[in-house]
Amino acid sequence: MSDPIRHEESLSADLGALRSALLEVRAPDDEAALLSATRARAAARAATDAPSAVRPPTLGRVRIAHRTRALALAAAAVVAGVAVLVAVRAEWLLRAERAERAQRAERAERVAASPRASDAVAAAPVTAGALDARQAFRPIAFSRGLSASESYSVVRVRLELASSPLGARGPNASIEADLLVGEDGLAHAIRFDSADTLPVYAAPGPISGERR
Amino acid sequence: MPSQTPAQESTDAALLVEAAAGREAAFVELYRRRRDDVYRFAYSLTRSRAFAQDATQEVFLKVLENAGRFDAAKGTARAWLLGCARHVVIDRLRAENRRGDEVPEQATAADHELRVLNEQRLVRLHAAIAALPLEYREALVLCELAELPYAEAAAVIDCPVGTVRSRLHRARGLLSSSLRAAEREPEGDSERVVMKATEVCS
Numbered sequence: 053m054s055d056p057i058r059h060e061e062s063l064s065a066d067l068g069a070l071r072s073a074l075l076e077v078r079a080p081d082d083e084a085a086l087l088s089a090t091r092a093r094a095a096a097r098a099a100t101d102a103p104s105a106v107r108p109p110t111l112g113r114v115r116i117a118h119r120t121r122a123l124a125l126a127a128a129a130v131v132a133g134v135a136v137l138v139a140v141r142a143e144w145l146l147r148a149e150r151a152e153r154a155q156r157a158e159r160a161e162r163v164a165a166s167p168r169a170s171d172a173v174a175a176a177p178v179t180a181g182a183l184d185a186r187q188a189f190r191p192i193a194f195s196r197g198l199s200a201s202e203s204y205s206v207v208r209v210r211l212e213l214a215s216s217p218l219g220a221r222g223p224n225a226s227i228e229a230d231l232l233v234g235e236d237g238l239a240h241a242i243r244f245d246s247a248d249t250l251p252v253y254a255a256p257g258p259i260s261g262e263r264r
Numbered sequence: 265m266p267s268q269t270p271a272q273e274s275t276d277a278a279l280l281v282e283a284a285a286g287r288e289a290a291f292v293e294l295y296r297r298r299r300d301d302v303y304r305f306a307y308s309l310t311r312s313r314a315f316a317q318d319a320t321q322e323v324f325l326k327v328l329e330n331a332g333r334f335d336a337a338k339g340t341a342r343a344w345l346l347g348c349a350r351h352v353v354i355d356r357l358r359a360e361n362r363r364g365d366e367v368p369e370q371a372t373a374a375d376h377e378l379r380v381l382n383e384q385r386l387v388r389l390h391a392a393i394a395a396l397p398l399e400y401r402e403a404l405v406l407c408e409l410a411e412l413p414y415a416e417a418a419a420v421i422d423c424p425v426g427t428v429r430s431r432l433h434r435a436r437g438l439l440s441s442s443l444r445a446a447e448r449e450p451e452g453d454s455e456r457v458v459m460k461a462t463e464v465c466s
Binding site for chain 2: 059060063067069070071073074075077078079085086087090093
């Protein structure tokens with residue numbers, strides 16, 4: 053018999069002998085210790101599980117969970133609504149402010165585009181020697197005072213010299229003058245052209261005004 | 265470990281089910297019937313009586329907690345019990361390895377139950393088995409010493425039957441070579457020789 057086979061058989065025999073020997077091995081009787089250990093564990097587990105007995109039943113817990121979720125959703129919806137309202141209000145205020153600003157700018161532009169009485173009056177010569185009749189507007193008696201914020205139109209008219217303080221040059225002679233007409237349609241100031249520089253018309257008919 | 269009859273197996277399964285339902289009497293009965301099997305398995309793997317005793321206690325405590333997980337369709341009650349024992353032994357061995365390798369107890373003539381093991385040859389054989397790598401050791405113990413069928417051993421180890429066969433074959437080869445080497449070595453060096461063999465193989 054070859055060595056490997058002999059060793060295999062020997063090993064099997066030894067394992068059989070060990071198996072038989074192990075059958076004689078008995079576990080020590082620890083039943084009492086095991087039972088006390090199991091009871092102690094059971095008691096510990098019961099103590100751990102005790103709080104769960106106080107808990108509401110499963111259905112109740114589910115209802116509470118649903119109620120809590122509904123409350124949370126409602127709170128979230130309210131917060132979202134308030135946020136939207138605030139945003140809308142802010143946008144509205146912003147738009148109103150923009151519109152007001154645009155309106156103000158437009159008004160300022162309009163005022164800047166039209167000649168202002170104050171400018172005109174300010175541009176008038178101060179001294180009598182340096183008086184330039186072409187630029188000197190004089191307030192018309194009993195008219196409302198000039199306002200810096202009001203816009204005016206300049207209207208050129210021809211006046212009969214007979215009624216002019218500049219004196220008469222002929223029976224039908226006339227002279228041109230500029231009227232400062234306000235937004236109310238009334239003339240507030242007048243400017244006479246110089247007799248030396250302005251042409252004098254001999255009006256064939258009645259005096260007529262011409263808007264320039 | 266003597267092979268069991270189908271009636272015994274069905275009784276074991278019924279006892280497990282009843283133990284899972286909280287019947288202490290069923291648990292005690294199961295313990296009385298199977299404690300020796302579990303103890304022998306742990307002792308065969310570790311060659312330490314104290315270890316086997318503690319492991320047996322722990323196994324049955326785990327059985328009480330996890331009896332509800334037993335599924336008769338997956339294996340026998342004995343295989344399930346030995347599977348629990350295997351997990352406990354592995355966990356304890358790992359824990360002991362973390363603390364440092366402890367020398368397994370030597371069988372003494374004073375041990376009444378181990379008188380039959382006092383024959384030097386069997387002592388060497390058991391020492392050689394205990395020194396095998398765990399995966400080969402458990403296959404050898406289950407199939408050769410506990411006489412479990414391959415399928416049942418595979419259920420315990422939780423691996424395919426083919427793996428059990430190959431591990432068993434490998435375990436026998438390792439054991440044979442280590443025993444031969446021990447025979448050539450002087451007395452008292454058998455442990456060292458077995459360890460050398462496992463180091464080479466693992």
